[in-house]
Every structure is written in structure tokens, then in C-alpha cells.
Amino acid sequence: MSAAVGYSQIPVMRPQLPTTADLVPFLQEIDQNRYYSNHGPLYRRFARELDQSANFPVSSSILVGNATQGLTSVLRVRGLAGRPYCALPAWSFVASAAAVVEAGMQPYFVDVEEDTWAYSPLALRDMPLDKLAAVMVVAPFGQSVPLQEWDEWSSLTGIPVIIDAAAGFDFVVQELEAYPNLTTVVSLHATKTLSSGEGGWLIDFNKDVLRNALADGNFGYLDGAIGQTFGHNYKMSEYHAAVGLASLQSWDMTRRRFAERFNKMVEALEPLPLSVFPNPSKPFFISSTFHITTEMPADFLASELLKRGVLTRQWWGEGIHRLKAYAHFPRGDLSMTNKISPYILGLPFSVDMTDGEIERVRDAIAEAFYVHAMT
Structure with a gap:
């Protein structure tokens, strides 16, 4: 799509x-x-x-x-x-x-x-x-x-x-x-x-x-x-x-830029009914990805965001055990992995992401919530 x-x-x-x-x-x-x-x-x-x-x-x-x-x-x-x-x-x-x-x-x-x-x-x-x-x-x-x-x-x-x-x-x-x-x-x-x-x-x-x-x-x-x-x-x-x-050589500046953009994303998304990973209310470490969990299936949300020009990724899919090449390997009870993974989605995130892009992501998610509520 x-x-x-x-x-x-x-x-x-x-x-x-x-x-x-x-x-x-x-x-x-x-x-x-x-x-x-x-x-x-x-x-x-x-x-x-x-x-x-x-x-x-x-x-x-x-x-x-x-x-x-x-x-x-x-x-x-x-x-x-x-x-x-x-x-x-x-x-x-x-x-x-x-x-x-x-x-x-x-x-x-x-x-x-x-x-x-x-x-x-x-x-x-x-x-x-x-x-x-x-x-x-x-x-x-x-x-x-x-x-x-x-x-x-x-x-x-x-x-x-x-x-x-x-x-x-x-x-x-x-x-x-x-x-x-x-x-x-x-x-x-x-x-x-x-x-x-x-x-x-x-x-x-x-x-x-x-x-x-x-x-x-x-x-x-x-x-x-x-x-x-x-x-x-x-x-x-x-x-x-x-x-x-x-x-x-530029690590300190890179780290500050990632942290600043992360905090800006958290601030923009705060009014929406979703959770962010890593949890900004606890000590966390910077990463190059930004994840949310919502009540909407990740594939539905990804489809709605794509219609609005926002690209996303389920970086880990729904777990390695679901991949064809690894499905036959042994496993224990994976009930929590199976519960959370279908609702986790990686949003756009980079050190030079603009405030305008962050606002577009927020607005696209808000519109996706509306569409989901109407279906």
C-alpha cells in the first residue's frame, strides 16, 4: 500500500x-x-x-x-x-x-x-x-x-x-x-x-x-x-x-539530539490514549526507535498512518517464534509475547525530525483512533 x-x-x-x-x-x-x-x-x-x-x-x-x-x-x-x-x-x-x-x-x-x-x-x-x-x-x-x-x-x-x-x-x-x-x-x-x-x-x-x-x-x-x-x-x-x-567524537551531541526529540514526541502524544516505550516516567536510555502501544491492532494503525503519509514499522513483528524458519523450535509459555506484540508499533523517529513532522504523526494517530471507533 x-x-x-x-x-x-x-x-x-x-x-x-x-x-x-x-x-x-x-x-x-x-x-x-x-x-x-x-x-x-x-x-x-x-x-x-x-x-x-x-x-x-x-x-x-x-x-x-x-x-x-x-x-x-x-x-x-x-x-x-x-x-x-x-x-x-x-x-x-x-x-x-x-x-x-x-x-x-x-x-x-x-x-x-x-x-x-x-x-x-x-x-x-x-x-x-x-x-x-x-x-x-x-x-x-x-x-x-x-x-x-x-x-x-x-x-x-x-x-x-x-x-x-x-x-x-x-x-x-x-x-x-x-x-x-x-x-x-x-x-x-x-x-x-x-x-x-x-x-x-x-x-x-x-x-x-x-x-x-x-x-x-x-x-x-x-x-x-x-x-x-x-x-x-x-x-x-x-x-x-x-x-x-x-x-x-560527536556522541554527546547525538545523545542530546535523540533525547530532545524523544521528549518532544512524548509531549506531542501525551493527550492520546496510548503508552510509549520506553516509559518516559521511568529511567530510560536513548534509542533510535520510538514505540507505542494502543488498543488498535498495529497493522490497522500502520495502514491508517500510511494513508496519511506516515511510515511505520513493526520492528520485531509478532515474535521470532511466528517466523517461518523458526516456528518449529521449542518454546515455553509465550502468552505475554502473544498478547502485547500485535499492538506494538514503531513510529517515525530520527535526530532531525521536525516539530512539524511530529505534529503530523500525532494528528494522523488521532485520526486513526477516530476511524477505529467508527468501525
């Missing part, structure tokens, strides 16, 4: 990465170094500056080609041998489950909580833990998960916990501490708040885990030789590191 004639479209997302002028100094360094990949000088600097931005100890992370590769790698490195399952929420982006399958495990889908869209160790209380190779905890759209609780659970059970914080750069730099049992992966994709165009940031405070993950992403390179373990090619190039370094 296309937008009605007479409406200019408001895109659901409009990423803004560093300009050519921002990148020139870094590109000139690459020209001078003649080092283009394989953990070069800009790669090392970007990893170091990311650690510094979060006040992590020196060398607490590595960079990978994308976050899905990072999740795959750490699952292979840390997953418990001989166990078939990795527990993860059904309410997530498909990349979470894709990494599990690529790592040689089967996804076991679990439910989330209504208010946080995440899950706690309580969700695993009826699972046979001796079948779990790992647990993946997703920080929904960059919001917080109970890190200390998961770290303690991992210590008690011996099962590794991976934090999929794909959209959670702000959350990670503010909240992540040196938990000994957690590995965290952040996406640096173009759609995220801090971006290298494409890439992933893998954080672990255990040097052996980082060493083995680095080898896994570099053809099993260990102790000066390739093929010492099975490995793949997950390296970040110098060009992507250049984009990341330029993005990091």
Missing part, C-alpha cells in the same frame, strides 16, 4: 552518520598507514576509545563485522558443549535467533514481562537447566535488563549469559560494570544511535573469552598461526572503524 496522494512521506527512520568532512582526517590516516583491515591502527583506537567512553578497564572488548557475528562468536566460545539449547526471548529481532542457529544450538523461546519487554531468571525456573548451553538476554530496543541478577544466576548455575544489547549503546556505557559472568554485544549498525555504518562491539572482562572470540573471528588465529581452532572471518575494517571514531 502506498501513501495517499497529496501527502509527503515521513520515513520511519532517517539515520545520520558522520559527514564526508568528518571522515576525511581518518581516511587520510588510512591512506598514510596503508592498513585497511586485520585489526589495524584505527580498529585498535576505536576499541580503546569505546572502552574509555564506558570507563571499562583497558582491553575489555573487541570489534567485529556486525553484532550478529559477535553473538555467534561468543556463543561458540562460551556455550556449554553437549547441550542443545540457548534460551532467548521470542520477543526480539530475528538476528538473535539467527546467531543461535549459526552457533550450532537450537533456540528455546521464552516469554517476556509486560512492562519491561524483557525477562528475568524467573522465566527459566521450569526449564531443564542441564539442557541449556547458554542464555541470551535481549535489552529491548536499548533499554535495561537486570544485569546483576543475571550475573548472579550465571555464577550459581554455571550457564553462560550473553547480553544482546544491539540497540543499547547508551545503556551499556552508563550501566554495564565488570560483571565476571556476562558477555555483552552492541550493534554499531547504521540504524543505531552510535554507528560505524556496520559493526559490533563485543565486551567481556575475561581476557580468555576475548582472546578466543578474537580467534573465532579471524580464522582460528592463535599463538601466531591460523587454524588453531575452527574460525570464521568477522573482522571490522579500518573504514568502518573510521566511521565509528567520527561518530564517537
Whole structure:
């Protein structure tokens, strides 16, 4: 379905990465170094500056080609041998489950909580833990998960916990501490708040885990030789590191712009009968997406908004378990995921979204409520 004639479209997302002028100094360094990949000088600097931005100890992370590769790698490195399952929420982006399958495990889908869209160790209380190779905890759209609780659970059970914080750069730099049992992966994709165009940031405070993950992403390179373990090619190039370094230079301004636009959206939508995620009345972290839940099915609302030139997205659909390729995998009771997901819709949101565009979105939603009431 296309937008009605007479409406200019408001895109659901409009990423803004560093300009050519921002990148020139870094590109000139690459020209001078003649080092283009394989953990070069800009790669090392970007990893170091990311650690510094979060006040992590020196060398607490590595960079990978994308976050899905990072999740795959750490699952292979840390997953418990001989166990078939990795527990993860059904309410997530498909990349979470894709990494599990690529790592040689089967996804076991679990439910989330209504208010946080995440899950706690309580969700695993009826699972046979001796079948779990790992647990993946997703920080929904960059919001917080109970890190200390998961770290303690991992210590008690011996099962590794991976934090999929794909959209959670702000959350990670503010909240992540040196938990000994957690590995965290952040996406640096173009759609995220801090971006290298494409890439992933893998954080672990255990040097052996980082060493083995680095080898896994570099053809099993260990102790000066390739093929010492099975490995793949997950390296970040110098060009992507250049984009990341330029993005990091302007992070404080980027964060302020996202926060200001988020608050403006909340203010505009406040009169309407809907709820916003993340909940603006509680502590939250900035993200590049803006979600609402209403009494209207998301597909109905999306159709009505499209008629008015407002593009939207059900970013996670109605759960990974409903996708054709993943429908056969085991799952627990997913009643909450099935309850909330059909009513969640991602609205247009970007750092340079105008006040006029925000007002158009608000008015389009108000008109959709009227149409829904009349049907």
C-alpha cells in the first residue's frame, strides 16, 4: 500500500552518520598507514576509545563485522558443549535467533514481562537447566535488563549469559560494570544511535573469552598461526572503524539530539490514549526507535498512518517464534509475547525530525483512533 496522494512521506527512520568532512582526517590516516583491515591502527583506537567512553578497564572488548557475528562468536566460545539449547526471548529481532542457529544450538523461546519487554531468571525456573548451553538476554530496543541478577544466576548455575544489547549503546556505557559472568554485544549498525555504518562491539572482562572470540573471528588465529581452532572471518575494517571514531567524537551531541526529540514526541502524544516505550516516567536510555502501544491492532494503525503519509514499522513483528524458519523450535509459555506484540508499533523517529513532522504523526494517530471507533 502506498501513501495517499497529496501527502509527503515521513520515513520511519532517517539515520545520520558522520559527514564526508568528518571522515576525511581518518581516511587520510588510512591512506598514510596503508592498513585497511586485520585489526589495524584505527580498529585498535576505536576499541580503546569505546572502552574509555564506558570507563571499562583497558582491553575489555573487541570489534567485529556486525553484532550478529559477535553473538555467534561468543556463543561458540562460551556455550556449554553437549547441550542443545540457548534460551532467548521470542520477543526480539530475528538476528538473535539467527546467531543461535549459526552457533550450532537450537533456540528455546521464552516469554517476556509486560512492562519491561524483557525477562528475568524467573522465566527459566521450569526449564531443564542441564539442557541449556547458554542464555541470551535481549535489552529491548536499548533499554535495561537486570544485569546483576543475571550475573548472579550465571555464577550459581554455571550457564553462560550473553547480553544482546544491539540497540543499547547508551545503556551499556552508563550501566554495564565488570560483571565476571556476562558477555555483552552492541550493534554499531547504521540504524543505531552510535554507528560505524556496520559493526559490533563485543565486551567481556575475561581476557580468555576475548582472546578466543578474537580467534573465532579471524580464522582460528592463535599463538601466531591460523587454524588453531575452527574460525570464521568477522573482522571490522579500518573504514568502518573510521566511521565509528567520527561518530564517537560527536556522541554527546547525538545523545542530546535523540533525547530532545524523544521528549518532544512524548509531549506531542501525551493527550492520546496510548503508552510509549520506553516509559518516559521511568529511567530510560536513548534509542533510535520510538514505540507505542494502543488498543488498535498495529497493522490497522500502520495502514491508517500510511494513508496519511506516515511510515511505520513493526520492528520485531509478532515474535521470532511466528517466523517461518523458526516456528518449529521449542518454546515455553509465550502468552505475554502473544498478547502485547500485535499492538506494538514503531513510529517515525530520527535526530532531525521536525516539530512539524511530529505534529503530523500525532494528528494522523488521532485520526486513526477516530476511524477505529467508527468501525
